[in-house]
Amino acid sequence: xxxxxxxxxxxxxxxxxxxxxxxxxxESFSAASEKGLAIGTITFEGxxxxxxIYRFFYHPAxxxxxxxxxxxxxxQIVGRVEDKRSHHGDFNNQRTYLFVIGKDPGSYAFTxxxxxxxxxxxxxxxxxxxxxxxxxxxKGEILYVGELTYNENAMPGTPxxxxxxxxxxxxxxxxxxxxxxSWEKAANKTPKSGDTGGGVVxxx
Numbered sequence: 469x470x471x472x473x474x475x476x477x478x479x480x481x482x483x484x485x486x487x488x489x490x491x492x493x494x495e496s497f498s499a500a501s502e503k504g505l506a507i508g509t510i511t512f513e514g515x516x517x518x519x520x521i522y523r524f525f526y527h528p529a530x531x532x533x534x535x536x537x538x539x540x541x542x543x544q545i546v547g548r549v550e551d552k553r554s555h556h557g558d559f560n561n562q563r564t565y566l567f568v569i570g571k572d573p574g575s576y577a578f579t580x581x582x583x584x585x586x587x588x589x590x591x592x593x594x595x596x597x598x599x600x601x602x603x604x605x606x607k608g609e610i611l612y613v614g615e616l617t618y619n620e621n622a623m624p625g626t627p628x629x630x631x632x633x634x635x636x637x638x639x640x641x642x643x644x645x646x647x648x649x650s651w652e653k654a655a656n657k658t659p660k661s662g663d664t665g666g667g668v669v670x671x672x
Contacts, residue, residue, distance in 0.1 A: 492568070493570070504572075504604075507567065508567055509565060509566055510564070518553075520583075521546055522618070523581060525541075525581065526579065527540045541569070564641075572605065574605055576602070581629070582595040596668055599669045610650075612656050612657060616631055617629065625667060630671075659671065
């Protein structure tokens with residue numbers, strides 16, 4: 469799905485803001501915390517970003533409109549550094565980004581991604597088909613929900629996103645970036661199945 473994107477001032481504002489790929493990790497977190505943390509990584513395949521902004525949307529599996537409004541969200545990654553397209557992730561040649569989702573307990577899923585091709589009146593927002601990469605948020609727990617590998621060069625009919633367990637590699641990177649949290653208590657909950665959106669997603 470493609471939409472014309474005419475809001476250049478908004479695009480420039482996005483580029484001037486922080487390009488963090490995740491919610492801010494809490495200063496402290498324990499089993500007594502009312503919320504839970506879902507953590508994981510997004511890795512880009514390819515030599516460099518082909519678009520300016522990428523968004524990965526997640527949504528609670530709830531019919532409570534207030535709960536949904538409060539807890540839905542997105543991970544946004546800006547594919548530019550100093551006005552040049554470039555990855556600026558946390559490790560793996562800057563192609564892998566850590567994310568931390570701190571929300572109320574419940575069932576959630578990544579349901580859609582979109583990307584902005586470029587700023588200005590010629591830019592387009594391209595949205596994916598709906599899919600479901602399920603994950604849980606549990607009170608006072610840190611749950612690893614896998615690595616989402618995004619293939620820039622995926623051919624039509626082949627998966628754009630691959631979900632896999634890379635916890636042994638990723639957890640030390642969380643410890644480096646957020647050393648104040650007890651990452652050794654994180655549990656591996658990488659999803660093994662879900663709604664592939666007709667082949668948009670593959671589960672390893």
